């Protein structure tokens with residue numbers, strides 16, 4: 575028995591909505607294909623000349639790793655001609671990516687970070703693709719405005735984690751489901767149905783190297799966590815998808831807060847914080863800036879950064895209490 579494949583699971587989910595056209599399912603199938611192609615390259619990166627930087631810089635002046643470019647191009651090339659998208663936005667592209675006039679336009683917008691954590695590629699640490707999908711009625715003329723919508727408008731979101739195994743985790747607003755790639759079969763098989771994050775965890779993830787920049791609320795919360803008789807464990811991979819995924823399954827809290835160095839936080843709202851916040855809320859967790867629910871933020875620019883405190887509901891609530899009561 576091959577087990578429940580992601581494609582079959584999506585078709586079954588689609589059947590629950592008689593009026594559905596199947597476009598969304600087909601869009602997802604294209605995304606799954608892109609994930610398989612990227613997974614193959616990530617897992618053999620050491621064997622072919624794809625390691626190392628291109629020497630190029632992305633829109634944020636960060637050195638671009640070749641695998642970043644490969645993942646970005648793979649997603650764009652695999653999805654642009656499917657007829658389901660009106661436009662795309664990528665961390666690797668300054669401006670929105672219009673659908674070439676030779677292809678039919680669809681009713682969805684895809685926003686993505688093609689390979690988050692790419693600085694870890696050359697040292698064989700897990701990396702991930704993060705994606706967010708918005709509806710765009712009538713094949714809208716994808717303009718910035720169409721992309722600058724709050725996270726509550728997402729119709730789907732998730733990530734692919736290229737780790738010890740490749741996992742595809744997503745939500746469409748009906749729970750969170752995880753699939754593990756069987757390379758031998760070339761299929762993502764259902765391995766984690768209806769994921770729920772523990773209400774409280776024992777893991778905290780933060781870059782302690784930034785502690786000199788922390789605002790009082792962060793310092794006092796981390797101090798409290800370190801003294802907690804539950805005995806918290808510190809875990810920080812430095813790859814957002816890895817840190818998030820571990821906490822999702824085991825419980826815990828990830829913090830990349832605003833601080834004296836990153837006044838607006840470091841992580842990107844539209845294609846990092848929003849998709850992971852949709853996933854975590856669907857799994858029973860919580861995600862905020864410390865002051866505000868991530869999914870309620872109305873974006874002002876495509877690559878906008880945001881503080882991100884995300885994970886087990888009770889842990890995030892507690893961290894918010896320290897943040898709100900801090901004397902700055």
Ligand code: P6P
Pocket residue numbers: 690691692693781812813814815840
């Ligand atoms: P720092 C990777 O570059 C990334 O965007 C996320 O994957 C990760 O969580 C974060 O930055 C790590 O940032 O400043 O702790 O190295």
